[in-house]
Amino acid sequence: xxxxxxxxxxxxxxxxxxxxxxxxxxxxxxxxxxxxxxxxxxxxxxxxxxxxxxxxxxxxxxxxxxxxxxxxxxxxxxxxxxxxxxxxxxxxxxxxxxxxxxxxxxxxxxxxxxxxxxxxxxxxxxxxxxxxxxxxxxxxxxxxxxxxxxxxxxxxxxxxxxxxxxxxxxxxxxxxxxxxxxxxxxxxxxxxxxxxxxxxxxxxxxxxxxxxxxxxxxxxxxxxxxxxxxxxxxxxxxxxxxxxxxxxxxxxxxxxxxxxxxxxxxxxxxxxxxxxxxxxxxxxxxxxxxxxxxxxxxxxxxxxxxxxxxxxxxxxxxxxxxxxxxxxxxxxxxxxxxxxxxxxxxxxxxxxxxxxxxxxxxxxxxxxxxxxxxxxxxxxxxxxxxxxxxxxxxxxxxxxxxxxxxxxxxxxxxxxxxxxxxxxx
Amino acid sequence: xxxxxxxxxxxxxxxxxxxxxxxxxxxxxxxxxxxxxxxxxxxxxxxxxxxxxxxxxxxxxxxxxxxxxxxxxxxxxxxxxxxxxxxxxxxxxxxxxxxxxxxxxxxxxxxxxxxxxxxxxxxxxxxxxxxxxxxxxxxxxxxxxxxxxxxxxxxxxxxxxxxxxxxxxxxxxxxxxxxxxxxxxxxxxxxxxxxxxxxxxxxxxxxxxxxxxxxxxxxxxxxxxxxxxxxxxxxxxxxxxxxxxxxxxxxxxxxxxxxxxxxxxxxxxxxxxxxxxxxxxxxxxxxxxxxxxxxxxxxxxxxxxxxxxxxxxxxxxxxxxxxxxxxxxxxxxxxxxxxxxxxxxxxxxxxxxxxxxxxxxxxxx
Numbered sequence: 001x002x003x004x005x006x007x008x009x010x011x012x013x014x015x016x017x018x019x020x021x022x023x024x025x026x027x028x029x030x031x032x033x034x035x036x037x038x039x040x041x042x043x044x045x046x047x048x049x050x051x052x053x054x055x056x057x058x059x060x061x062x063x064x065x066x067x068x069x070x071x072x073x074x075x076x077x078x079x080x081x082x083x084x085x086x087x088x089x090x091x092x093x094x095x096x097x098x099x100x101x102x103x104x105x106x107x108x109x110x111x112x113x114x115x116x117x118x119x120x121x122x123x124x125x126x127x128x129x130x131x132x133x134x135x136x137x138x139x140x141x142x143x144x145x146x147x148x149x150x151x152x153x154x155x156x157x158x159x160x161x162x163x164x165x166x167x168x169x170x171x172x173x174x175x176x177x178x179x180x181x182x183x184x185x186x187x188x189x190x191x192x193x194x195x196x197x198x199x200x201x202x203x204x205x206x207x208x209x210x211x212x213x214x215x216x217x218x219x220x221x222x223x224x225x226x227x228x229x230x231x232x233x234x235x236x237x238x239x240x241x242x243x244x245x246x247x248x249x250x251x252x253x254x255x256x257x258x259x260x261x262x263x264x265x266x267x268x269x270x271x272x273x274x275x276x277x278x279x280x281x282x283x284x285x286x287x288x289x290x291x292x293x294x295x296x297x298x299x300x301x302x303x304x305x306x307x308x309x310x311x312x313x314x315x316x317x318x319x320x321x322x323x324x325x326x327x328x329x330x331x332x333x334x335x336x337x338x339x340x341x342x343x344x345x346x347x348x349x350x351x352x353x354x355x356x357x358x359x360x361x362x363x364x365x366x367x368x369x370x371x372x373x374x375x376x377x378x379x380x381x382x383x384x385x386x387x388x389x390x391x392x393x394x395x396x397x398x399x400x401x402x403x404x405x406x407x408x409x410x411x412x413x414x415x416x417x418x419x420x421x422x423x424x425x
Numbered sequence: 426x427x428x429x430x431x432x433x434x435x436x437x438x439x440x441x442x443x444x445x446x447x448x449x450x451x452x453x454x455x456x457x458x459x460x461x462x463x464x465x466x467x468x469x470x471x472x473x474x475x476x477x478x479x480x481x482x483x484x485x486x487x488x489x490x491x492x493x494x495x496x497x498x499x500x501x502x503x504x505x506x507x508x509x510x511x512x513x514x515x516x517x518x519x520x521x522x523x524x525x526x527x528x529x530x531x532x533x534x535x536x537x538x539x540x541x542x543x544x545x546x547x548x549x550x551x552x553x554x555x556x557x558x559x560x561x562x563x564x565x566x567x568x569x570x571x572x573x574x575x576x577x578x579x580x581x582x583x584x585x586x587x588x589x590x591x592x593x594x595x596x597x598x599x600x601x602x603x604x605x606x607x608x609x610x611x612x613x614x615x616x617x618x619x620x621x622x623x624x625x626x627x628x629x630x631x632x633x634x635x636x637x638x639x640x641x642x643x644x645x646x647x648x649x650x651x652x653x654x655x656x657x658x659x660x661x662x663x664x665x666x667x668x669x670x671x672x673x674x675x676x677x678x679x680x681x682x683x684x685x686x687x688x689x690x691x692x693x694x695x696x697x698x699x700x701x702x703x704x705x706x707x708x709x710x711x712x713x714x715x716x717x718x719x720x721x722x723x724x725x726x727x728x729x730x731x732x733x734x735x736x737x738x739x740x741x742x743x744x745x746x747x748x749x750x751x752x753x754x755x756x757x758x759x760x761x762x763x764x765x766x767x768x769x770x771x772x773x774x775x776x777x778x779x780x781x782x783x784x785x786x787x788x789x790x
Contacts, residue, residue, distance in 0.1 A: 009480040016484025021492040028496050076745070076773070078522060084772030113738070118770075181770035279763055279789075280756045309788070313767040327727045327738045332764030335745045338624035340777040344790070347771060 061117065066129065066136040067162060068112070068122040076334065083353065087184040088120070090352055093218070094166035095119035096154050099174040100142045101128050104135065107174040110323045114330045118180035121165050125154040147213070147243040152231065159224050167192035169224050172216040177321040177329045182314040183218065186261055186269065188350035192221040197251060198261040200270035200317075208258045210248020214319035215272040217247070219256075226254040264348060267312040272319050275329070278310045313345045515651075516714070517641055517707040519746065520632035525778040537779055539635065540627045543609040544570040545602050547594065548617050550578035555617035558755040562762050565784040566623040568609055573598040592691040593681055596673055603666045610635035612666055614659040618751060619720075620758055621658055622765055624781045625746045629709055629717060630660065631779070638665040638704040640696075643718035651706040652696030656720035658749040659695070660709070668702035675701075715744040720751040723761065759789065766790035 060072045073088040075081050095116055099108040108124055112133075116122045127150070129137030138153040140146045151171065158169055168187055172178055190196055197219040199211025211217035219227065227250060230236035236250035248258070261269050271278050321329065528536075544567035548556045556572060560582070564570035572583035575594055584601065588594040595614070602612055611630055615621060633639055639662035642653030653659045661669070672679045679698035683689060689697075696706055709717040719726060723743070730742035753761065766783070767790065783790055 009476055012477045013480040013484040016481035016486075017488035017491075018484075020485030020488030022488075024489040024492040025496075028492070078775065080774045080776055081772060083774070084770065087772055179768075179770050181772050185771040275760045275763060275768075276756050279759045311763065311767075313769060314771055315768055324724050324727050324731065327731065327742075328723055329764070329768075331723070331727065331739045331743065332761075333768055333770055334773075335739060336743070336747060336765055337745060337769070337775070338622050338765055338781070339628035339746060340779040340781045341624050341766065342780050342782055343767070343769070344783050345767070 063134055065161075066123065066131070066134045068116070068134070069165075070117055070120060070122070074117050074334075083349075084181050084184075086353055087181070087188060087350075088118075091168065091184040091187050092120040092166045093168045093170055093180060093183065093187075094121040094123065094158055094162055095170045095172065095178070095180070096123040096125050096158055097172055097174050097176075098147070098150060098154070099124050099135065100126050101130070102142075103174050104130065104133055107323065108133070108135075110326045111174055111176075114326055115178050115180060119170070121162055123154070123158060123162070124174075125150060125157075145241040148238055148241050148246050151213075151243050151247065152238065155219075155224060156228055156231075159228055163221070163224075167221055168218050169221070170216060170218040171213075172317065173214055173319065175321050176214060176216050176317055176319050177326055178216060178317045179315060179333055182269065182312075183316045185314055185347065185350060186263075186316065187218070188352045190220065190259070194220055195222045195226055195254075195256040196220050196259045197223045197256055198259040198270070200261070200268065200272050201258060208248075208252055210245050211258070212270070212272045212319075213244035213247075215270040216317045216319075217244070217270075219251075223251065223254075223256040226256055227251060230254045261316065263312040263314055263345075265309075265312070265345065267309060269312045269314060269316040271311060271315060271317060274318055274320050274325060275311065275315075278318075313343065314347055515644070515708055517629070517633075517639075517709050518712055519629045521712065522778075524632070528778070533778060536631055539610060540631055541568040541609045542611045542613050542623055542626060543568065543602055543606055544621075544623075545598050545612060545614045546570060546572045546617055547574075547591075547598060547614070548572050548581065548583055549575045550581060552617050553578070553581055554755055556581055556583070558758050559617040559620075561787070562758055562789065563621050563623065565787045566781075566790075567613070569607070571602065571605075572617075573601070590682065592683075592689075592694050595691050595695065596681060599666065599669060600673070603670055606663070606666075610663040612661045612663075614655075614661065615749070616655065618753075619656065619658050619749050620751070620753055620761060621749045622747065625717065625748045626660065627781070628746060628779075629748065630662075633662070635662040636664050638662060638668055638699075638702070639707065640665050640699055640704050641707050641709045643716055643720065644706045644708040647693060650693060650696055650700070652693050653706045654718070654720055655690070655692040656751045657718035659692075665699065665704050668704060669695075669698060672698050672702050709748065711744045711746050713744070717744055717746060717748045719743065719747060719749055722753045722757065723750055724757070725752070726750075762789045 060074070061068055061070045063069075073081065073085050097108060097111055097116065099111075104124075104126070112122070112124070124133060124135040125138055126135040127138055127140050127142050127146070129135060136154070136157060138150050138157070140149045140153065154171070155169065158166075168183075170178070170183065186198065197211065197217055199217030200215040201209045201211060227236070227247075230250050230253065235253055238246070239249060240246045251258070263269060318329065544564055546556075546559055546564060560572070564572075572581075573586050573594065574581055574583040575589055576587060577585040586594050586597045586601075588597060598614075599612075606612075611626075613621065613623070613626060629641070630639070639660065640653060641660040643657040644651050645654050646652075673681075678701045679694075683694070699705070711717055721729075726742050727738065730738045734741035750761070
């Protein structure tokens, strides 16, 4: 009994020891975890103090009714953006984004947070009005067959309500990513009084071609006036629900020229797909087959032939961009850069910019740099080398052998497109 | 037996029954008639409980004290070390813009020559596709890039070290690189699954003297050891390489093949060997404190940022002068090449103090 007693108390003692040390250990871990975690967090997200743009939105943008007006052009600390600022004032662009009530939070929100801050005026076009976002209510339904209706009404609305605030009118989807500064570079060589519009041009179905809806297209003010006039005079009507094709046909009737949006090396700037597809030309086999015979996704053929020279350094748009890619492209375009890297492609300065604004680097330094460049003979690109190669090998594709007659027709169209890819003019 | 001295606590009854076995032996003197007995029993009960309880309490207190002592001892040990290290090394940032602008032309050209990088890329035949991608993309921006493989394989153009063990292979590669460095003074060790922006690496080490030992990357802690993560790339200066070569000869401190049952990853072995030579790991970060070396892919980092900072995704995500990303597929790397070296908004200039020209033999940058 005595031993039992002693044993019991020893058990109790050791149990107590265990319990005590465990509880205190856990307690201490918690405390230290906080401390070290706090330090780590400090080290990691060490004050990227929010710039004035984000903290006080009233300084850089304001909402007027259903439009977002950007007052200042966003800048990175340490950058010299005076050329971009000048273009912001001289080439005013109204961006309207085709969206819908169900896409506001999943897609349009990210457009609002990223590239649309570089437009002069932004309008989000939906079937219903939403004052808080804000969106414009077009009074149509939703769905693919309503696209042309929405487009017609959106353009009418833009001209009527914001015609004086912009020179150019850009239409995009809510999954399009646009580098507005590069669009200004292209448009600065033209005036808003010219009846002209730009985008990713497709050749067939209309004599001068039409612009892909998803990749975005931009109309000059004169072109927009003629579009609106076309509807009021009934020259243009709601011919088809294929929005971009119908646009192309109407504008052609009204004498608006389909411009060439390629850069000085003849590389495309408006892209109907994401960068990965254009740069690597890769698609899943089944996807390629079905769409190859479909004729609609014509540019897949062009992609397959192109490689890294498919896309201009000064790209304007990409399509089918999901939210993660939207922020990624924003990061690649405006933030991530290689220090001191001298780009191969040096774009010419648009004539509209005053000579006085080209101070930048002092001349002696620039001269010395040019000498170094010549010494090292940095290769610059002339024409797309692959285009040359493909020309010689010929372009007859045996497409979809054994397919039914309607598919054969599509294959003939595809053949036509292939030849137009290789010989762009 | 009746204990009715004003308390007919049933609890007392049951406990009495429990102790009726007379745990306390001789003390348990049951004098049934007196009420005092109940109190005695209660006391006995209490005392029994008390002694149990007291030993329990004693145990708990002693356990707590023991734990505290151990903990303080540990922190005291590592505390002095880490504090010292933090103060001297831990964070490494690039030279500030103001400093750069104060420099003369000759100093600028000196630095441009000094900051040349030898890339050691450790491949295996399994990683053929990644080898091809690295070969075609970022490795061209190194002043000299050499691929080291574990065994030879068709189509893989690399120096065959004929070594399966990763640590031994790394040692051989380091020796080879040091002997063939020529006048290159900075060394970058990576696997082909990592993508590196060499220009930003040069920017980070621009004002650092390579005749001083530097061991830079994304640092992690393992117990007391600070080591640079392999997956996000390791930067070594010429002096650090020289000291490594020296300590490689010491089989006790820096053995070629460990004898432990478990294998220590080569990144930790490297850190240990360097520690013996007095070289400590430093975390590469930009002026705002954002890490420059990442082992995750860009899309992964952006997704994380979308979850944590939905109001300001890009700003909170990654540094503008980031050096490495990991875990990216070959197509994603092609997009990254385009995004880093080509895609840009017209009209935004940075007027960097140094200029790096594009390499001669590539068309994707």
